[in-house]
Amino acid sequence: MARREAIGFSLGAFVLMTASPAAAEPGHPSADSKDILPELLPMHPRILITDEEMDRARSMAAHDRVYARLIARIIREAESILDEPVIEYALSDGERPSMLGGSRAIIRHVLYTAFAWRWTGDRRFAERARAEMMAAARFPEWNHTHFLDVAETACGVAIGYDWIFPFLSRDERALIRTALVEKALLWGDRAYRGSEDEWLGFPRYSWNWNPVCNGGLLAAALAVAEDEPLLARDIIAGATASLPRALAAFGPDGGGGEGPVYWSYGILYYVLSVAMLERALGSTMGLTSTDAFRQTDQYRLWVQGPTGKAFNYGDCKEKLAGNVALAWLARNNAQPATSSLAREEMVAGMEAPKLDGEFDRFFPLYAIWYPEAPERANAALPAAVHFRGDADIACFRSDWSSPDAAYLGFKAGNNAANHTHQDLGSFVLEGQGVRWASDLGTDSYQLPGYFDGKTPSGARYRIFRINTASHSAMMPEGVNQDPFARAAITRFGVRPRGGFAITDLTAAYPGHAASIQRGVDFTDGGGLVTIRDEVRGGSPGSRWRWAMLTQAQIAIEGSSAVLSLEGRSMRVVADRSASRFEVIDARPPSTAQNPNAGYRLLTLHTQADASGELDLQVSLFPLGGRKAASSATAPLSAWT
Known part of the structure; x- marks a missing residue:
């Protein structure tokens, strides 16, 4: 001492x-x-x-x-x-x-x-x-x-x-x-x-x-x-x-x-x-x-x-x-x-x-730092966790002993942090040993302008893997996020077999709405994952795009879709019967960029009502099957 x-x-x-x-x-x-x-x-x-x-x-x-x-x-x-x-x-x-x-x-x-x-x-x-x-x-x-x-x-x-x-x-x-x-x-x-x-x-x-x-x-x-x-x-x-x-x-x-x-x-x-x-x-x-x-x-x-x-x-x-x-x-x-x-x-x-x-x-x-074999390594880990700060992420997991467990990672944080993308509100999802919702991650650092991000017009933000269009996110049609926006997880809760997180995305799309909120809910040990988006004070009839990036094959059935990958399947169901899912290729506009072979985007195009409001809820079943909806069908303000 x-x-x-x-x-x-x-x-x-x-x-x-x-x-x-x-x-x-x-x-x-x-x-x-x-x-x-x-x-x-x-x-x-x-x-x-x-x-x-x-x-x-x-x-x-x-x-x-x-x-x-x-x-x-x-x-x-x-x-x-x-x-x-x-x-x-x-x-x-x-x-x-x-x-x-x-x-x-x-x-x-x-x-x-x-x-x-x-x-x-x-x-x-x-x-x-x-x-x-x-x-x-x-x-x-x-x-x-x-x-x-x-x-x-x-x-x-x-x-x-x-x-x-x-x-x-x-x-x-x-x-x-x-x-x-x-x-x-x-x-x-x-x-x-x-x-x-x-x-x-x-x-x-x-x-x-x-x-x-x-x-x-x-x-x-x-x-x-x-x-x-x-x-x-x-x-x-x-x-x-x-x-x-x-x-x-x-x-x-x-x-x-x-x-x-x-x-x-x-x-x-x-x-x-x-x-x-x-x-x-x-x-x-x-x-x-x-x-x-x-x-x-x-x-x-x-x-x-x-x-x-x-x-x-x-x-x-x-x-x-x-x-x-x-x-x-x-x-x-x-x-x-x-x-x-x-x-x-x-x-x-x-x-x-x-x-x-x-x-x-x-x-x-x-x-020198030899790690000994521990006893009961994962006994005390919770079902969900929230890391605040520039990352500001929430993670949910149903089990720590099985590769087939359900897992959800939800991203908020600071778009201007070093090495970040325009990905606020995006998510990754696993279940049955399969990565259902993916993130493309980095592209080549040798691309011209890869680190040109000091201004909103920087070449970095025209790279597909970096901008919002490549992510599992909600966005106004054709509008990428402000590269300097912050979005905090404003509410987070843990339950015995799950939890929820809500982020405020209003600053990510300046001028597009008075309030843009996204929440994720992990219920029944990940048997049901709910993604809910609420837009208030937007332009009447404004168009929005919901997306999920995946490597799965997709069969569309109106407002629902069945994803198939590695011999497993998962259903995705939207609550707006007037909306139809669509599959688009994840190929970038430039051949110099990574072609993203094998990836595609499950998208849903919808629009705000006459008052500029929009509620969109999508249910995902990463462990297979389709179970009853959870209490998360309520507005985000009522989530617990």
Whole structure:
């Protein structure tokens, strides 16, 4: 406890010092790390693991068969890396050249081989890690104009430097240390001192760049801290002052406004940051004390449906990659369900022929944050949950033990959040082991204008997968949502076998109605899902389009439709007999965009009455059959 209090006091001094406009002083001859960073572990390794912890891990491998298999899998992957060439310096073509793929490959090569050397003592592994780090150290630069490249390169090189430190000669250490300082830390120091360089704005960001850039710089600072204590002190102060901005974006309940993929990327580096600080300095610097952080692992549980597919709103794919950060979160937050998922993802990686998933470069960290098998993993989970904030989503699930369970994900939130789409009020739906209502997710980032979204006329909003027309949403005919609109879930309720959520979409379609409300109701364990839309104060006779995106084959029977997919079927029934469903292709207007093969939109075209009002209710039966309507046939104001 005394150690943590000392660090907390020191941090206040760090922050004051970073306010100085003076240049950083790397290598100051009188600097002594014991004076500047008194809590720093003096020996290597100190990033994420120590020699004592490695000894305990070897003891665990002797009596835990799964852990022994995990170590064997890591060593086997390290063996395969021995024959792979080192990464060469190369920037991609395009508007914003990047070396991010190479930066991530450096992490993969170094972490596996450096860990394998610490475990086995086989010098082949240390030689391979050294070769990778020396090559990266000789790059002309690490591309600070796309700072993710700097951060990930620095992370891999720093951890390798720390883990194989005894194997490196004095000259090799000097070369690698100089690269970490000149190609990463001095750029970071400029950023933390308020540089106006447009490429160094990450300390002020709240999205994934914040934890990734801060985390890579923290790794570099902690690796070289005994030789560069003044610079390391300032980097630690800058990073720990900046990281709460990223955590605030998960607030107040731990949700991910950027969507599940970028939540995964951000939380991975946030966890790395606090784990590195805790191991090397004995404190997490208060970075784990908020409700948002303590609950954020629950977000990851809920944005994956029973089929294993993600609630993939925004720039996200349906398949979420395994993420070792869940193993750390399970321990820190004492969540059995998170531990169960982390262990499931770990075992899947162990059984994979190649560990080349999106976050598998960090797979060796499972040996450090090993997720134990929990008892009664999902016993306490409710039937529904609401994550507020930029995400503002509600999720409903009938069961946690069966892939055939019903699942509903409902999206509100902030259209202007990073990596979001114009998808307020949209939903995904599962049942019988089938994804009935889908989200197309991301398109290619190489499309012209994909990130041109600073104004409502930006090219981003003409991309089909991003605009409202491709989503399971309600919209005025031909009118996409305001790309800067917010829509909160205004009412949410949980029942023993379901619940409901209502969002206000009025701001999404400015000038089209005085009030636009959408509610979803999950009844009888998902046997009946109701989507209800209410428009008030609209134009008389104004036309509206209801849509549901699906891969199912559709047979229309007037105001009802039967969806068939993977040998299962589901009925959809509209309450307006004068309206007819229609099927339209989900093909985009441009051949440059993803053709969305196999997807179609079940649509219903209707119109407001003479007073400009519209009530539309659609019932869906994702578990098959057709049961009696629920009390949700009442107006949204009466839903409970």
